[in-house]
Every structure is written in C-alpha cells, then in structure tokens.
Amino acid sequence: MRDGIYTKKIMEQLASLEKFIAGICPLNGEELDRFLSIWEPFSAKRKTMLTRAGDTERHLYFVTEGIQRVYYYDEQDREATIVFTYAPSFAGVADSFLTQTPSRFFAETLTVSKFLKTSFRQLDDLMKQHHQLEHLIRVLTNAAFAGILERMVEIQCFAAEEKFKTLLRRSPHLLHLIPHKYIASYLGIDATNFSKLLAKVRI
Numbered sequence: 054m055r056d057g058i059y060t061k062k063i064m065e066q067l068a069s070l071e072k073f074i075a076g077i078c079p080l081n082g083e084e085l086d087r088f089l090s091i092w093e094p095f096s097a098k099r100k101t102m103l104t105r106a107g108d109t110e111r112h113l114y115f116v117t118e119g120i121q122r123v124y125y126y127d128e129q130d131r132e133a134t135i136v137f138t139y140a141p142s143f144a145g146v147a148d149s150f151l152t153q154t155p156s157r158f159f160a161e162t163l164t165v166s167k168f169l170k171t172s173f174r175q176l177d178d179l180m181k182q183h184h185q186l187e188h189l190i191r192v193l194t195n196a197a198f199a200g201i202l203e204r205m206v207e208i209q210c211f212a213a214e215e216k217f218k219t220l221l222r223r224s225p226h227l228l229h230l231i232p233h234k235y236i237a238s239y240l241g242i243d244a245t246n247f248s249k250l251l252a253k254v255r256i
Contacts, residue, residue: 062094063094065117066092066094066115066117066167066169067089067092067169069115069117069140069141070089070092070115070117070141070169071085071089072141073115073141073142074088074189077189077192077193077196078185078188078189078192078193080185080186080189081185084183084185084186087179087182087183087186088179088183088186088189091171091172091175091176091179092115092169092170092171093169093170093171094167094168094169094170095114095167095168095169095170096165096166096167096168097119097162097165097166097167097168098162098165099162099163099164099165100161100162100163101161101162101166102159102160102161103121103144103145103160103161103162104145104146104149104156104158104159104160105156105159106125106126106155106156106157106158106159107155107156108149108155108156109149109153109154109155109156110145110146110147110149110150110153110156110160110173111150111172111173112145112150112170112171112172112173113143113145113150113170113171113172113173113176114143114144114145114168114169114170115141115142115143115144115168115169115170116138116139116140116141116142116143116144116166116167116168117140117141117167117168117169118140118165118166118167119139119140119162119163119164119165119166119167120137120138120139120162120163120164120166120227120230120231121137121138121139121144121160121161121162121163121166122134122135122136122137122138122160122161122163122235122239123135123136123138123146123158123159123160124158124159124160124161124238125157125158125159126159132238133238133241134235134236134238134239135158135239136204136239137163137224137227137231137235137239139224139226139227143193144160144168145160146158146160147194147197150173151194153173163230163231163232163235164230164231176190207219208241213240213242213246213250214250214253214254216240216241216242217240217242217247217250217254218254220236220239220240221254233247233251
C-alpha cells in the first residue's frame with residue numbers, strides 16, 4: 054500500500070512537470086518519456102541548505118511544493134535575497150548548474166518543500182541525444198535571462214512602494230508564508246520601511 058501511495062505521488066509530480074513543460078516547449082512522445090525518466094522525488098525540511106557558495110550545483114530541481122530562495126553574502130556578511138522559487142518552477146543555482154562552476158550563491162528551503170530533481174550529467178547526456186531537449190533548455194534559459202533583466206529594471210528604477218506592489222501582483226502568497234525579512238531583503242528595503250509599506254499599501 055505504501056508503495057502504491059508513493060508511486061501515485063511521483064506520478065502526480067511528473068504530471069505537474071509535464072504540464073509545465075507543455076506550456077513552454079512541447080516534446081514528442083519519445084523525447085518526453087526520456088525527459089521524464091531522469092527525474093526522481095526529493096523532499097526537504099524547512100531551512101534545508103540545497104547549495105552552498107563555493108560548491109558546484111550538481112542538480113536541477115523542479116518544485117512541486119514549498120518555497121525556496123537563492124541568496125548572497127557580501128564581504129561584510131550582508132545578506133541579499135536574489136530570487137524566490139515555488140511551484141511550479143525550476144529551482145537551484147542556475148548559473149552554477151549550467152556552467153558547472155562553483156556557485157557564488159546559497160540556495161535553501163524556506164518551508165517544507167518537495168521536488169523532482171535530476172543531475173547535470175543526466176540532463177546533459179539527453180541534450181546531446183535529443184535536439185528538442187536542447188531547444189527546451191535554451192528556451193528556459195532565455196526566459197530566465199529575460200526575468201533577470203526585468204528584475205534589474207525593478208531594482209534600479211522602481212521606488213520602494215512600486216517594488217512592493219509589483220511583488221504583490223506577481224507573488225502575493227509569499228507575504229503570508231515566509232518571514233517578512235526575506236521579502237524586505239529581496240526588495241532591497243530595510244525592515245522599518247518594509248513595515249511602513251505593509252501599513253500603507255492595501256493588500
């Protein structure tokens with residue numbers, strides 16, 4: 054019975070991944086089967102470190118439950134949250150994974166999380182064998198790059214209130230599920246100003 058439940062959960066996770074991929078770059082039967090075959094379930098408790106700065110990201114994660122973040126420490130030990138991830142999306146330190154070089158960032162879970170994960174070697178081998186899978190990764194990388202450019206505009210051009218409203222439009226659930234200090238860090242706003250925004254902006 055337990056094996057049946059376990060298999061059902063994996064199938065639900067794979068179905069979520071398949072649906073996500075179909076909306077980006079549909080794969081044919083064989084390529085889709087090969088792609089889905091390289092993923093395995095993985096779960097983590099709250100505040101689990103997935104990747105440490107200096108380590109090379111060996112895994113790509115697909116989030117099915119929970120919230121995670123990637124963050125950075127500067128030389129003065131100041132912390133900056135770079136990105137949040139949550140279902141359905143990919144997670145991990147993308148540049149380290151794609152280039153297989155040491156990460157400059159940390160990745161951790163903020164809540165209990167469930168994933169599918171695959172290794173760089175498995176994905177790289179499939180990309181060499183299937184052109185459409187290589188195209189899929191390129192499309193995903195392009196989308197991530199576009200997101201980074203959009204984020205840079207927000208950081209450099211938006212006032213604090215506009216940044217906050219943009220986050221609420223894009224990811225309103227974060228406000229109720231994770232500590233506000235991480236959201237303030239992501240927005241580049243100190244704790245006092247963030248509290249003022251919470252009181253000022255209608256949610």
